[in-house]
Amino acid sequence: MVEAEIAFLAPCKRRPVFHDIPSDKDFLPLTQHIVPISAVHDERTRFTLDRDGIEIVQRACPLEYHSAGEGRIAYLRALEEFVASTTGAVKVVALGNGVVRRSERSVRHRRDGTTVLGRFAHCDFSPSDAGSRFWVEHLLSGGEAQVRMARRYAIYNVWQCLTDPPQDTPLAFCEPASVLPEDIVGCDQVITARDGSTIRFELRLYHYNPAQNWFYFPDLGRNDLMVFTGHDSDPARPQGIAHAAFSDPTCPEGVPPRESIDERLIAFFE
Secondary structure: OEEEEEEEEOOOOOOOEEEOOOOOOOEOOEEEEEEEEEEOOHHHHHOOHHHHOEEEEEOOOOOOOOOOHHHHHHHHHHHHHHHHHHHOOOEEEEOOOOEEEEOOOOOOOOOOOOEOOOOEOEEOOOOOHHHOHHHHHHHOOHHHHHHHHOOOEEEEEEEEEOOOOOOOOOEEEEOHHHOOHHHEEEEEEEEEOOOOOEEEEEEEEEOOOOOOOEEEOOOOOOOEEEEEEEEEOOOOOOOOOOEEEOOOOOOOOOOOOOEEEEEEEEEEOO
């Protein structure tokens, strides 16, 4: 067990909104809390997507990440195959909007098109149409999208560390069953596409609640793929899992700053 600082949405009367490029229209009032976070070691193999909303699969060798070109395409195809084999989905499509994040300790922090760590409690998707169906309709043609969404579909994050363990800034996760409905708030995010157009969608933010149970997986290796739920259309399964980056106080000084890739994929089921 460690104690670390995580930011949560502060009480507010307006709907929160933020842009990938800071804007005077942003409204994201956050408040910091010191949170107990349980370290999961050998027990991590018991976590499953269907029960816990998160699962770790250790591969014989790491997937080779490439940021562009044919290597990038090959990486996304490999992730699609991985999610299909892990979940039993009949079709998996990568959103292709993955982000590389580096610890603030890195001399390359926020360089090369990378972004900041998400140090506030959030989930990248939501059950509302603007946070789930939006992405299916964004990827598939109208006819196929409607057919696919008539059956079960789920949106997953797949997270891979690109540096060796230990991680100075790992991800903490909140047990879905410990989150109350009143803890969850819809938030608009606006991102700017390469052509200058904007995309607006919904994600989830969380208020602090001392009854929430937070945990993390120390020392993930490059060959560990951590897949967790952003949304699942089946209400019997976890509907998404809150997560946030934090500074691990037990991490030794001088370790390489954490660098990771976070991809998002949609899985369709029969």
